[in-house]
Amino acid sequence: MSAGVATRPPGGVAEPGGPGPTTRRSRADGTAKRRLPLTGNSTPDRLRRVGALLVLGCVVTAVVAAVSGYDRSQAVIESDTRIAALASDAAGLFQSLADADATATSGYVSGRRESPEGRARYDGDVQRAAERLVHAASLLPEGHPATVPVTTLTTQLPVYTGLMETARTYNRSGLPLGQSYLTQASRLMQQTMLPAAAELRALETAELSEAYRRGSALPLAVLLLGLGLLVAVLDVANGERSRTNRLLNPGLVLGGLAVLAALVWWGLATVRTGSALDDASRHTEAVTALDDARTAVLKARSNESLVLVARGGGSGDRTFAGLTEPVAGPDGRGGLLGAAQAGGADVAAVRAAARNWFEAHGQVRALDDSGRFQEAVESVIGTGPSTSGGRFAALDDALAQVISVERDAIVTDVARARDAQALLAVVPPALLLLAGLAIAVGIAQRTAEYR
Amino acid sequence: MNRRAGVEVRRPAVYLGLAGILALGAALVPTTPAAAPPPAAAAPAAPSAPAPACDQVVDSLRPQGPLPEPGAMPPGSTMAAIQQRERLIAGVDQTKYLVGYRNPLTGQLEGTDIDIVRRIAQAIFGDPDRVQFIVYDIADRVKAVEEKQVDLVVNNFSVTCARQLSVEFSAPYQLAQQRLLVPKGSGIREVEDLAGGTVCTSAGSTTERELEALPVDMEVVTEVAIPDCVIRMQQGAVEAVSSDDIILAGLAAQDPQTEVVGRVLATAGYGVGMRKDAPDLVRFVNGVLEQGRDDGSLEESFQRWLGPQLDPAPPPEPRYRD
Numbered sequence: 001m002s003a004g005v006a007t008r009p010p011g012g013v014a015e016p017g018g019p020g021p022t023t024r025r026s027r028a029d030g031t032a033k034r035r036l037p038l039t040g041n042s043t044p045d046r047l048r049r050v051g052a053l054l055v056l057g058c059v060v061t062a063v064v065a066a067v068s069g070y071d072r073s074q075a076v077i078e079s080d081t082r083i084a085a086l087a088s089d090a091a092g093l094f095q096s097l098a099d100a101d102a103t104a105t106s107g108y109v110s111g112r113r114e115s116p117e118g119r120a121r122y123d124g125d126v127q128r129a130a131e132r133l134v135h136a137a138s139l140l141p142e143g144h145p146a147t148v149p150v151t152t153l154t155t156q157l158p159v160y161t162g163l164m165e166t167a168r169t170y171n172r173s174g175l176p177l178g179q180s181y182l183t184q185a186s187r188l189m190q191q192t193m194l195p196a197a198a199e200l201r202a203l204e205t206a207e208l209s210e211a212y213r214r215g216s217a218l219p220l221a222v223l224l225l226g227l228g229l230l231v232a233v234l235d236v237a238n239g240e241r242s243r244t245n246r247l248l249n250p251g252l253v254l255g256g257l258a259v260l261a262a263l264v265w266w267g268l269a270t271v272r273t274g275s276a277l278d279d280a281s282r283h284t285e286a287v288t289a290l291d292d293a294r295t296a297v298l299k300a301r302s303n304e305s306l307v308l309v310a311r312g313g314g315s316g317d318r319t320f321a322g323l324t325e326p327v328a329g330p331d332g333r334g335g336l337l338g339a340a341q342a343g344g345a346d347v348a349a350v351r352a353a354a355r356n357w358f359e360a361h362g363q364v365r366a367l368d369d370s371g372r373f374q375e376a377v378e379s380v381i382g383t384g385p386s387t388s389g390g391r392f393a394a395l396d397d398a399l400a401q402v403i404s405v406e407r408d409a410i411v412t413d414v415a416r417a418r419d420a421q422a423l424l425a426v427v428p429p430a431l432l433l434l435a436g437l438a439i440a441v442g443i444a445q446r447t448a449e450y451r
Numbered sequence: 452m453n454r455r456a457g458v459e460v461r462r463p464a465v466y467l468g469l470a471g472i473l474a475l476g477a478a479l480v481p482t483t484p485a486a487a488p489p490p491a492a493a494a495p496a497a498p499s500a501p502a503p504a505c506d507q508v509v510d511s512l513r514p515q516g517p518l519p520e521p522g523a524m525p526p527g528s529t530m531a532a533i534q535q536r537e538r539l540i541a542g543v544d545q546t547k548y549l550v551g552y553r554n555p556l557t558g559q560l561e562g563t564d565i566d567i568v569r570r571i572a573q574a575i576f577g578d579p580d581r582v583q584f585i586v587y588d589i590a591d592r593v594k595a596v597e598e599k600q601v602d603l604v605v606n607n608f609s610v611t612c613a614r615q616l617s618v619e620f621s622a623p624y625q626l627a628q629q630r631l632l633v634p635k636g637s638g639i640r641e642v643e644d645l646a647g648g649t650v651c652t653s654a655g656s657t658t659e660r661e662l663e664a665l666p667v668d669m670e671v672v673t674e675v676a677i678p679d680c681v682i683r684m685q686q687g688a689v690e691a692v693s694s695d696d697i698i699l700a701g702l703a704a705q706d707p708q709t710e711v712v713g714r715v716l717a718t719a720g721y722g723v724g725m726r727k728d729a730p731d732l733v734r735f736v737n738g739v740l741e742q743g744r745d746d747g748s749l750e751e752s753f754q755r756w757l758g759p760q761l762d763p764a765p766p767p768e769p770r771y772r773d
Contacts, residue, residue, distance in 0.1 A: 180678035220477030228470020232463035371583035
């Protein structure tokens with residue numbers, strides 16, 4: 001390396017103070033990097049070199065800021081998409097399927113012709129489930145893990161409805177084979193389809209959390225580069241000021257300010273997005289807990305009907321209790337509703353409705369266990385305010401309402417995050433490029449003075 | 452720094468380089484990945500206890516004198532306790548057409564076995580409807596009696612000596628013959644035609660053991676209830692269903708594409724199952740059954756439900772060990 005030759009000062013400016021060997025070595029590195037037009041060791045050459053370095057720093061930081069700003073905006077947009085997918089597909093799918101099953105089984109308890117309302121509700125559930133499957137499938141890239149549960153559901157839905165139609169046909173003929181088909185259909189739903197829908201929902205929730213995390217992570221790369229750049233610009237500006245005993249170079253000052261502005265923009269966006277996505281995350285947890293609670297009560301409702309249809313004595317009411325205990329917890333205050341409350345949801349109405357339904361269910365079991373089967377059936381299929389059927393409907397409505405409020409809150413939070421990140425991929429990179437330009441002009445002015 | 456100095460290239464380069472390296476590091480350091488989904492729970496296996504060995508079926512207990520008037524059960528008797536409770540608790544089935552089934556048009560339980568329960572309720576209360584029906588899987592019938600969940604079980608309950616270790620049976624009220632149900636035109640006429648095939652029956656039934664004991668190389672699969680076997684046959688998963696002719700008659704009646712074929716593989720007598728510590732109830736029920744035998748109403752019930760499907764044998768003559 002020709003470091004020895006290059007150190008001769010042709011510009012007549014004194015060597016900077018400092019330990020010789022270190023200086024020489026690192027300068028040698030610098031010259032090695034930028035040998036072609038910037039290899040000279042005159043002051044203008046060195047100025048050009050430092051200018052080029054700063055401009056390069058600006059451009060690199062601008063690129064990193066653009067890429068990472070774009071990635072964060074994408075993460076927030078993806079949160080939006082995932083929320084839509086989660087609300088309309090995964091959770092909705094689960095809801096439709098569980099509701100279809102609960103409707104079909106409770107319709108069968110009556111031992112009468114299926115009511116037009118029940119039939120319409122079942123048909124609507126199946127149709128919505130199919131629509132959601134089509135939509136969910138259309139969003140999935142090839143090889144996505146959610147393909148497995150979606151495939152399971154897509155293949156099993158027609159099997160389920162087929163079993164249900166066979167059950168209906170036999171029931172209309174007054175033959176008990178219908179009940180066996182109904183039981184088989186319900187088993188398929190409870191043991192295969194609902195778990196698949198739950199898996200889909202879990203996958204969507206995990207991806208949503210990942211999008212939240214990506215959208216609100218501390219942008220270390222941008223901040224570090226920006227800070228390093230700012231310090232470098234300040235150092236050069238300060239060095240020039242003290243070297244020339246002149247005022248600050250306007251180009252360097254403008255460049256430094258632009259870098260600072262970009263940093264501040266990033267910092268503010270990060271803080272505001274973070275807080276919005278934190279809120280969204282909290283509400284998402286609340287909705288997840290509420291979805292789970294709704295699922296649990298739907299399953300419990302199916303069980304209430306099936307136990308009555310099957311007159312399944314002996315086993316007692318353990319399945320129902322096992323299904324409903326997680327909803328409000330063993331003491332009636334915690335459980336999934338407690339988790340939803342911790343996420344900010346107002347669950348007072350749901351708690352009251354749940355208590356009412358559990359109480360009505362207790363009466364159903366008491367009636368059935370004391371031999372008053374017909375009265376128990378009347379309560380389950382009833383719609384009045386004191387019947388199990390009516391109170392279950394009230395609970396389901398209350399849950400649906402809170403879930404809808406919480407979902408709206410998530411949408412608002414994510415919109416806030418989106419606003420906070422608006423132009424993040426554009427303005428800071430533009431500011432950084434502007435800084436690069438200002439620095440280049442400032443350095444060019446200074447080198448021009450050496451002509 | 453404040454001294455007059457040359458243009459410093461090194462320091463800004465160090466700042467930028469350091470920031471670049473740190474930024475690269477920050478971008479490359481992996482962030483916490485999403486939590487893995489919880490592992491699926493393992494399915495529990497249902498073990499079946501082998502039947503204890505015994506040699507011979509014993510006869511039932513003889514009725515004592517004439518039946519008491521309905522609503523006036525002898526004080527201190529098991530029947531009096533039932534009367535006090537104001538309902539008879541009976542373990543039945545609700546999926547066996549014509550025998551013990553839930554009529555989907557009315558939601559009511561009907562069939563030959565249900566008639567017997569109502570006959571006993573009539574004798575205790577003077578009201579055939581004072582009954583709480585509880586449905587048990589075939590495999591749970593003995594347990595229901597042993598654990599006092601029911602007063603009695605009327606559910607194609609074959610009297611076997613193994614079951615007599617824990618259940619006291621009434622004298623058999625109906626005779627059943629184990630045969631095969633196959634799709635029409637399947638070419639299967641006898642159990643030997645099933646070699647290499649699959650036959651289905653209900654878990655915990657005597658049929659299951661009879662099939663296992665046959666010297667035919669066939670696979671025996673079980674379902675919780677016998678209609679589930681028919682569903683599997685309709686779906687093409689099994690070649691045949693084996694059970695008692697009385698049960699098969701109800702299944703064939705629901706699917707005209709099936710028929711009952713083959714020689715009699717085993718015979719059994721259905722009895723009312725009760726607790727061993729309530730001999731007074733057993734004697735009472737035997738008395739009720741004798742009444743039905745004597746006035747022909749028992750046979751009439753068999754004819755009414757099963758007559759169109761098969762020629763039901765008349766109720767067998769009771770034998771008692773006293």
